Amino acid sequence: MSRLVLALDTATPAVTAGVVRFGSGIEMLAERVTVDPRAHAETLTPNIVGALADAGVDVGELDAVVVGCGPGPFTGLRVGMASAAAFGHALGIPAYGVCSLDAIAAGTTGEVLVVTDARRREVYWARYRDGVRVDGPAVNAATDVPSGAAGLVGVAGSPEHAALFDLPRLAPVSPSATGLVAVVADWDAEPEPLVPLYLRRPDAKPSAVKR
Numbered sequence: 001m002s003r004l005v006l007a008l009d010t011a012t013p014a015v016t017a018g019v020v021r022f023g024s025g026i027e028m029l030a031e032r033v034t035v036d037p038r039a040h041a042e043t044l045t046p047n048i049v050g051a052l053a054d055a056g057v058d059v060g061e062l063d064a065v066v067v068g069c070g071p072g073p074f075t076g077l078r079v080g081m082a083s084a085a086a087f088g089h090a091l092g093i094p095a096y097g098v099c100s101l102d103a104i105a106a107g108t109t110g111e112v113l114v115v116t117d118a119r120r121r122e123v124y125w126a127r128y129r130d131g132v133r134v135d136g137p138a139v140n141a142a143t144d145v146p147s148g149a150a151g152l153v154g155v156a157g158s159p160e161h162a163a164l165f166d167l168p169r170l171a172p173v174s175p176s177a178t179g180l181v182a183v184v185a186d187w188d189a190e191p192e193p194l195v196p197l198y199l200r201r202p203d204a205k206p207s208a209v210k211r
Contacts, residue, residue, distance in 0.1 A: 018177020
């Protein structure tokens, strides 16, 4: 069965929207990516509209939505997830959530470390074997990430943060539309509710109630 899938991710500075045909294989029809860590809300919708237009797909033709659920910063992450939930609800189609780090690792071979910016001088990370997660996701200072074990062939993800590790650089730097689609566990199952992987509390805290 062939599906037309809208794939979204706002877990990293790369604001990604793509249209993918998924059936016997995964075919990228169109993808729009804008790299701006402070403009997720402003750029996601234009990227969605642009990707649909580039693919020649009407929004009513979509069969599913896939969204990266992080880990990622609170403000950016919720933009993509809220948009995916809105599309799913409005169109009556399933919305699948996946780990954004899994999407970066999709298609890699061997033992691979994936890292993205967690701010506060920390990184989000996970470790993979042939694209399958074997450790993480977690958030740590780069010096506390277990990267020295034998067998790691390289590090993918944020170039700035990958440079903190004494490992060969691998090409994937952010979740792609095809990577997001590739890591959906079961297309025939009812999708689980979308749950963000913040891994820590948001910076903003409610003020104490005065007595």
